[in-house]
Amino acid sequence: MATADAVLVLTGAFDPTADLVIEELNRRGTPVFRADTAWFPSRLALVASLDEAAGWGGTLATDRRSLDLSAVRSVYYRRPTAPEFPEAMSAEARSVASAEARRGFGGLLSALPCRWLPPPGRAADAEYKPFQLRVAAESGLRVPRTLITNSPEAARRFTESVGTSVVYKPFTPIRGTLDGRSVAVYASVLTADDTGDPSISTTAHLFQEWVPKAHEVRLTAVDGQLFAAEIHANSVEAKVDWRSDYDSLTYRVCEPPAAVATAIRRMLDRLALPYGAFDFVVSPSGDWTFLEVNPNGQYGFIEQATGLPITAAICDYLEGAGPA
CATH class of the missing domain: 3.30.1490 (Dna Ligase; domain 1)
Structure with a gap:
């Protein structure tokens, strides 16, 4: 079955975050083609050709479905895994095949004239903490x-x-x-x-x-929209790093100060990212201090706890036309 005008979702076999987005796109009637780069080349066939006027066209196909590459409206790049090659291949051959797959298969996907969430190259740059801390400070955020x-x-x-x-x-x-x-x-x-x-x-x-903290905040930004939730830690371990004890956490929807919201949008503009999961410490006096931003961070636990419509905002973005 051919799939056209679809959102291409690139992720691994188990990804509850991608599942949320796919379920919402299905509910909206938006075609979705889910694939993992690990399926290439044994379970995913690529045929693409370049037309001087129309650009790249062709298909990406499994044994059950095919995707019209010329009609991909957007790509949701979550957590795909590396291409897999036959064990019988020598280490040297696998190394060459992996490099060719990255530049050929990956390069072809990156050449599609559509929007990505997030753009892989920009997201990779933004994951360097020294870089994001510098950009955060230059954008007007308080940093430790x-x-x-x-x-x-x-x-x-x-x-x-x-x-x-x-x-x-x-x-x-x-x-x-x-x-x-x-x-x-x-x-x-x-x-x-x-x-x-x-x-x-x-x-x-x-x-x-x-930084002394009254609580922390996870703020998820999607195409200029900001969804913020206070995270209150109720164990000794979680007061240092809330990821160490999710069971102790409680959440509350909040609004970032106007200056912080402006700086967040400025930072995302400078990083050229449509999405970011920001972590802040809020002091007892109410000052917000930036800790980090994950350009492809999880958000499902925040949406589940607070009802913030983050999935809907992501799908709105993915349903948009053309590059961001």
């Missing part, structure tokens, strides 16, 4: 004092100069298994003695001043 270093002595001096505890957080999510148990590295509060640890020298580390 921050140090990036592999020097234990520099980390200790930074902690002493801050005068309070500091927070260590990894640059990227770190999850895995240890002794058969699922484990994750969350933000942690450190003292000057902790930041003198010799293991800091093994790689880059991010340290920030501890």
